[in-house]
Amino acid sequence: MSLYKAETRRLVKRRFTKLFTVGALLILVAVAAGVFLTNHKAGPDQIAEATAKAQADYKQSVAGTEQMKKDCAAVQGTSRANEFPPNCEIAAPSESDFNPDWYMPPTFNLKESFRDMVTTMAAVLALAAFVVGASYVGAEWNSGGMMNLLLWRPRRLQVLSTKLAALLVGATLLTVVVAALWTAAFYGIASARGTTAGMTSGVWQSIGLMELRALALVLTAGALGFGLASLGRHTAMALGVAIGVIVVFQFGVGAVLEIADAKFPELYLAPFWVIAWMNKQYIAENYNACNYDVTGSCQPDTLTMTWQMAGTGLIAILVLVVGAAMWTMRKRDIT
Template identity: 80%
Template sequence: MSLYRAETRRLLKRRFTKLFTIGALLILAAVAAGVFFTNHKVGTDQIAEAKGKAHAEYLRSVASTEQVRKDCEAARGTSRAGEFPPNCELAAPAESDFDPEWYLPATFDFKKGFPDMVTTMAAVLALVGFVIGASFVGAEWNSGGMMNLLLWRPRRLQVLGTKLSAFLVAMTGLTVLVAAIWTAVFYGIASLRGVTTGLTSGTWQSLGLMELRALVLVLVAGALGFGLASLGRHTAMALGVAIGVIVIFQFGVGTVLAIAHVKFPELYLAPFWVIAWMAKKYVAEDYNSCNFDVGGGCQPDTLTITWQMAGSALAIILVLVVGAAMWTMRKRDIT
């Protein structure tokens, strides 16, 4: 049996791989179920009901305004007169102020809502990739399996590279399969509980590219988990770095930057770079640059993080971590 086939079989047979993947799929299923049950198809009955609610709210507002006017008239010459406008001038509400759309039930618009669902899928699968990738190589180091494997195939870089390749190919297959099912599920939800209008060829192309970026994010997360665990020769190394970055660095740095009123603190926080990668851009705004005393308006300074910038940052981090893992694999003592 070839080394690649052996590593693929080892990955797929691991109980942790199966259980963690099933758990992630259950989370995605819960998200889909939540969207299904909280959205409704809008038809003529729902529109008529919404118009009725808007008209009823308008009548209640008119009655309330009239009651306030009567109270105002009754309060003339009393100590309560100051509680009402001069001459009891109250603007009567117009029926056009009550938009029937406000009273429609939530409905899932595939074109507008599915990009957020792609981001959700990418986040869940990226977590799966990071943890399974770290466990896949970390368990080998911790159990001594890596040393035994190198006795059979004493080519360090080939062994580690093949293990990483087998993992990334498996994650690619999983992500592509889940993305296809995810798209079909939400298209079905939109057909039953929402709308599917406006889906041009350009829209499908944009969604396809977004799912491609989701795939890249999953693979990068998986490779980072793999590389960190290989560097520390333990799964806990990768998980510890992840917890440190998220809890200590991100929250700590975010708090310090907010206190220091640093301009565009998003530049130093990883989630906004991930958002920029998935949504193609993220516009950071600095409201500290506004002067609300002049003109009464605010045009804050802005800085746009593009998907190209975010992709470059991901690539640099990936090369550093995986490159360091390969270098230590070649230089460090295996025992």
């Protein structure tokens, strides 16, 4: 049996891989079920009901305004007069203030909402890939399996890179299958509990490219978990770094930047780079430096974080971590 087949088999057969993968899939199933149950198809009955509610609230508001005017007129010349506007100038509500669309039940719009679902899928699968990748190689170091493997296959870099290749191929297959099922599931949800209007070929192409970026994010997360665990020769190394980055660096640095009134604190926080990568851009705004227009409205300074910027950052971190893991594999003692 080839080394790649052996590593693929070892990855797939591990109980931790199975359990964590199933757990991630159950989370996605729960998300899809929640979206299905909380959305409704907007038909003639729902439109009529929403219109009736809007009209009822409008009439109630008009009646309330008339009563307020009467109360105002009744207390003129008393100490309570200052409780009302001068001369009882109370504006009556407009019928346009009660839009029936605001009374419609939630409905799933595939064109407008599915991109958020792709990001959700990418986040869940990326987390699973990171933990599985870290555990996969970390367990080998911790149990002594790596040393035993190198006894009959002493090519260190080949062994480690083959393990990484098995992980990335497995993550690719899983992500592609899940993305296809995810897309089909939400198309069905939109058909039954929402709308698929506006799904042109261009929109589908945009969604396809977004799912490719989701795949890249999942593979990057898996490789980072693998590289960090290999560097520390223990699963806890990768998990510790992840916790440290999230708890200490992200929250700590975020709090310091807020106190210091940093211009664009999002630039130093990883979640916003992921958002920029998935959504093609993220616009950071600085309301502390308002540029007032002719209407007196605040126009904050902005900085656009593009997917190219985010991708460059992800590649740099990936090359640094995986490259360091390969270098230490070659230079450090195995014992």
